[in-house]
Amino acid sequence: MPIPFRSLTLALCLLASPALAAPTCQTGDFESWLDGVRQEAAAKGVSRSAITAGLQGAAVDQSVLKHDRGQKVFRQTFEEFSARMVNPRLTRAGNMLRKHAGLFQRIEAQYGVPAEILVAIWGLETDFGSYNGSFPTLRALATLAYDCRRSEMFRAELIDALKIVDRGDMQPAAMKGAWAGEIGQTQFMPSSYLKFAVDYDGDGRRDMVASVPDILASTANYLKGYGWRRGEGWEPGQPNFAIIKQWNKADVYSRTIAYFATRLAEGSGMR
Secondary structure, eight states: OOOHHHHHHHHHHHHOOHHHHSOOOSSSSSSHHHHHHHHHHHTTTTTHHHHHHHHTTTOHHHHHHHHTTTTTOOOOHHHHHHHHGGGGGGGHHHHHHHHHHHEEEEEEEEOOOOOOHHHHHHHHHHHHTTOOEEEEEHHHHHHHHHHSSSHHHHHHHHHHHHHHHHHHHOOGOEEOOOOOBBTTTBBBOHHHHHHOOOOOSSSSOOOTTTOOOHHHHHHHHHHTTTTTOTOOOOSSSSSHHHHHEEEEEEEOOOOOOOOHHHHHHTTTTTO
């Protein structure tokens, strides 16, 4: 079962953490802390119904903390990593380019992002939606927000996840993904979901889980939002490589996206 790539990337970026000890270093019990989240979410315009539905059953998830504490230093070279991640996915990536050719043409015309880049990200993140992750997103975010290590960042992501529920894009039970809160087939954090997800299939929802048009157009919108330059190169040293680094700052990861996209542009996997 593949690891959603956003969570794998945390392992690329962070050093090994101390072994799991106490579940949190917040002062006060979890329920009291959660009341504060409810109040903050309401103050930021989230409806009471969305808050209630989203935080129902919220609890500290020890498996999320174990994943967070258990990240190791990443030691593979780019050559090792890219070969392991790209070569097994080339044939299916080529199939995806053909299957969705018309959709990719429309997206590139609107956003300027080539199909090869989108397919590379899609394949690396979740094997084209084969495995998006199974952690309940709201529980995972509540756990990481309650924990003291990056509480401010994850509290903001938790409230953004409640906003996604509130605007009707997803129901809480459908919000499952990686242990760090990433959602959908290209693994958007809730803040990115709110900012960049688009309703490209016109059904009234921004669906990053099941709608291929929404998934691919939203990913293109993300890259465009960070300054993707139409028609420019994406390899290291070229203008759009800096935008790939905005997707993820880990050099091995960014170079692997670029390498995968270049292999596709050269025709690998198109047989």
